[in-house]
Amino acid sequence: MSGAGKDWILQWDGAAIGGVRTKNVAVNGEALDVSDDDSNGWRELWPEAGEVTVEISLSGLVKDQRLQAQAFDPETRIHAVTLTGHDGSVIAGNFYLQSYSQGIEYKGYPTFDATLLSTGVCTFTPGT
Amino acid sequence: MRLVQAQKAIYETLTGDLPLMAMLTGIYDHVDQGTSFPYAVIGEDGASEWDTDTEVGADSTITIHTWSRERGRKETKEIQERVYEILHRQDMTIEDAIFRFLLWQFSDSFLEPDGITRHGVMRFRLVYDSLPVS
Numbered sequence: 001m002s003g004a005g006k007d008w009i010l011q012w013d014g015a016a017i018g019g020v021r022t023k024n025v026a027v028n029g030e031a032l033d034v035s036d037d038d039s040n041g042w043r044e045l046w047p048e049a050g051e052v053t054v055e056i057s058l059s060g061l062v063k064d065q066r067l068q069a070q071a072f073d074p075e076t077r078i079h080a081v082t083l084t085g086h087d088g089s090v091i092a093g094n095f096y097l098q099s100y101s102q103g104i105e106y107k108g109y110p111t112f113d114a115t116l117l118s119t120g121v122c123t124f125t126p127g128t
Numbered sequence: 129m130r131l132v133q134a135q136k137a138i139y140e141t142l143t144g145d146l147p148l149m150a151m152l153t154g155i156y157d158h159v160d161q162g163t164s165f166p167y168a169v170i171g172e173d174g175a176s177e178w179d180t181d182t183e184v185g186a187d188s189t190i191t192i193h194t195w196s197r198e199r200g201r202k203e204t205k206e207i208q209e210r211v212y213e214i215l216h217r218q219d220m221t222i223e224d225a226i227f228r229f230l231l232w233q234f235s236d237s238f239l240e241p242d243g244i245t246r247h248g249v250m251r252f253r254l255v256y257d258s259l260p261v262s
Contacts, residue, residue, distance in 0.1 A: 005181075006179070006180075006181045008181075009181070010181075016181065016182055017182075018180070018182045018183070019180045019181075019182060019183075020180055020181045020182065021179075021180050021181065060180050060181070061180055063180065063182070063183070064182075107231055107253075108229075109228055109229065109255065
């Protein structure tokens with residue numbers, strides 16, 4: 001089966017995180033508002049972004065303790081992350097572990113949610 | 129899925145318990161005509177996917193029926209109690225799988241239309257990851 005979400009492999013420091021079920025990637029380009037009196041009442045945006053950031057959200061089952069261990073470590077929170085698609089496209093950059101939360105239900109398997117924030121350049125290489 | 133291996137693991141756990149086996153004439157999947165009471169049957173099981181990016185797994189239900197001809201429900205309840213003790217929140221080994229958890233969901237008991245047979249039903253939730261078949 002190719003093209004399913006599981007074929008998008010997220011690697012954190014070169015190794016896939018076990019138990020992941022959902023990955024969400026959000027790219028935000030902060031707009032620079034350059035409207036002035038000459039804009040005749042229309043908003044004008046500068047063609048270049050003020051700041052581009054990428055946020056990756058992950059959720060799944062707690063089968064891998066690396067994220068959990070990092071969450072409790074205030075230092076060295078930046079790690080190399082690559083997200084490789086089934087078509088060979090790659091999103092790569094350094095990411096800071098911003099948040100990690102765990103759901104522990106008495107009659108189920110523990111689940112987690114984590115948010116990674118880009119730091120520095122993040123690249124996208126299209127696949128075929 | 130590891131449906132056969134999961135049923136085998138449940139069967140071996142139940143048949144490996146001496147107090148339970150002392151209460152029953154046997155534990156079956158198919159029951160022959162004329163089997164003596166009381167006995168238990170590993171009955172219907174269902175499974176749904178429990179996959180992640182890195183593993184495939186199954187979230188399954190296992191139903192255990194008990195059949196008794198005792199007057200009253202005491203024998204049925206005692207058998208159900210013992211099955212609960214040895215399965216609920218217990219560990220087990222499943223061939224070609226990684227066991228995750230086993231939880232009791234509910235029990236019930238009925239008087240069958242013949243007026244003399246007591247039928248107990250218990251359902252458990254069994255979750256496991258599949259390993260490559262050895």
